Amino acid sequence: MKICVFGAGAIGGHVAGRLAKGGADVSLVLRGANLAAIRERGLEVRAGDGVHHSRPKASADPAELGVQDAVIVTVKAPALPSVAASIAPLIGPNTAVAFVMNGIPWWYFDKHGGPMDGKRLPQVDPGNALRDAVGVERTIGGVVYSACTVIEPGIVNVASPTNRVILGELDGSISPRAQAIAALLEAGGMGCPVSDDIRKEVWGKLMGNLSGGPLCLLSRRTIAETLSDPVVLAAAIRMTDEGGAIAAALGRDVGMGGADRVGRSLKTFHKPSILQDLELGRPMEVEALFRLPLELGRMAGVPTPTLDLAIALATHAAIAAGLYTPLEGKAV
Numbered sequence: 001m002k003i004c005v006f007g008a009g010a011i012g013g014h015v016a017g018r019l020a021k022g023g024a025d026v027s028l029v030l031r032g033a034n035l036a037a038i039r040e041r042g043l044e045v046r047a048g049d050g051v052h053h054s055r056p057k058a059s060a061d062p063a064e065l066g067v068q069d070a071v072i073v074t075v076k077a078p079a080l081p082s083v084a085a086s087i088a089p090l091i092g093p094n095t096a097v098a099f100v101m102n103g104i105p106w107w108y109f110d111k112h113g114g115p116m117d118g119k120r121l122p123q124v125d126p127g128n129a130l131r132d133a134v135g136v137e138r139t140i141g142g143v144v145y146s147a148c149t150v151i152e153p154g155i156v157n158v159a160s161p162t163n164r165v166i167l168g169e170l171d172g173s174i175s176p177r178a179q180a181i182a183a184l185l186e187a188g189g190m191g192c193p194v195s196d197d198i199r200k201e202v203w204g205k206l207m208g209n210l211s212g213g214p215l216c217l218l219s220r221r222t223i224a225e226t227l228s229d230p231v232v233l234a235a236a237i238r239m240t241d242e243g244g245a246i247a248a249a250l251g252r253d254v255g256m257g258g259a260d261r262v263g264r265s266l267k268t269f270h271k272p273s274i275l276q277d278l279e280l281g282r283p284m285e286v287e288a289l290f291r292l293p294l295e296l297g298r299m300a301g302v303p304t305p306t307l308d309l310a311i312a313l314a315t316h317a318a319i320a321a322g323l324y325t326p327l328e329g330k331a332v
């Protein structure tokens with residue numbers, strides 16, 4: 001199966017390494033020093049179960065890679081317009097495109113059903129660029145549990161002992177195309193269930209990002225260090241519960257309280273990727289991870305006082321660093 005990972009940084013590098021190990025014909029869209037290193041030395045993934053080397057084809061130009069059976073998009077949300085602008089050469093009549101990222105995805109309300117069905121989210125897909133370039137029918141949703149960092153060009157370090165991608169069709173069906181990608185990831189050592197409710201999985205993951213992200217942006221420390229303070233831990237549990245309340249109001253009860261959800265992160269000695277972005281001067285996913293979920297909460301009439309404060313401060317931090325780039329073009 002020909003699979004291209006578009007944006008092979010920390011998560012994309014890990015996913016690509018697993019796919020290669022699982023026997024896929026893997027190619028990568030990436031750029032800069034990472035591209036140069038992978039072309040020269042290949043991709044190295046350092047994980048708890050060993051060091052995995054592979055030699056995927058890599059290019060900054062999708063046209064060099066050609067039509068794929070599947071594309072897995074693993075960029076940060078602010079880079080999505082650049083994906084929409086350049087993904088066309090990878091797509092043929094039967095190509096599936098999985099978005100394996102954090103935050104509220106651009107497709108969230110597509111095939112959702114009910115009064116919200118089809119609602120557009122310009123905050124994560126301005127001008128319907130992805131909708132037009134990829135389309136709802138090709139799209140597979142994705143969530144990833146894996147704590148990854150590019151420690152030097154071409155080398156991804158995985159800090160999480162267990163790692164999982166969850167894939168899911170927007171209509172909840174268990175499709176052969178999602179199962180085919182999942183089988184390759186599983187063969188490469190990465191858990192990959194196919195869910196019949198990917199939106200619930202989106203919220204389950206997002207609850208962690210909503211609390212850990214803003215708090216670590218303030219502490220500038222790893223999740224484990226930040227949560228070791230009982231005052232911060234109590235705030236994190238409140239924030240996670242508020243996230244869960246938004247999910248429930250939108251019809252997705254994740255079935256886990258804040259204390260349990262936060263409890264899973266107490267030993268995560270990893271700086272959230274949004275903090276890595278702040279420290280490295282890269283555009284931050286403030287809209288997809290923080291502000292859009294909050295906006296959905298307001299729309300559903302859910303009070304979120306702790307998230308309101310923490311996200312307002314996180315937004316200020318991103319603006320002050322010049323790294324808040326609202327995709328829909330709002331000036332800040």
Ligand SMILES: NC(=O)C1=CN([C@@H]2O[C@H](COP(=O)(O)OP(=O)(O)OC[C@H]3O[C@@H](n4cnc5c(N)ncnc54)[C@H](OP(=O)(O)O)[C@@H]3O)[C@@H](O)[C@H]2O)C=CC1
Nearest residue numbers: 007009010011030031074075079082101102146147148273
């Ligand atoms: N890192 C982590 O531990 C986790 C991250 N996530 C989520 O996964 C997603 C990806 O995060 P992460 O892997 O950390 O991000 P990275 O920044 O490490 O990787 C994204 C990569 O995509 C590249 N890229 C972006 N646009 C293009 C383009 N048009 N052409 C070529 N390359 C491009 C970037 O290059 P450049 O740097 O040059 O822009 C970068 O190398 C995010 O949604 C994040 O929130 C989820 C779970 C954990």
Ligand SMILES: CC(C)(CO)C(=O)C(=O)O
Nearest residue numbers: 146147208209272273274
């Ligand atoms: C912190 C982590 C690994 C899980 O919440 C994550 O999603 C991120 O780094 O963006």
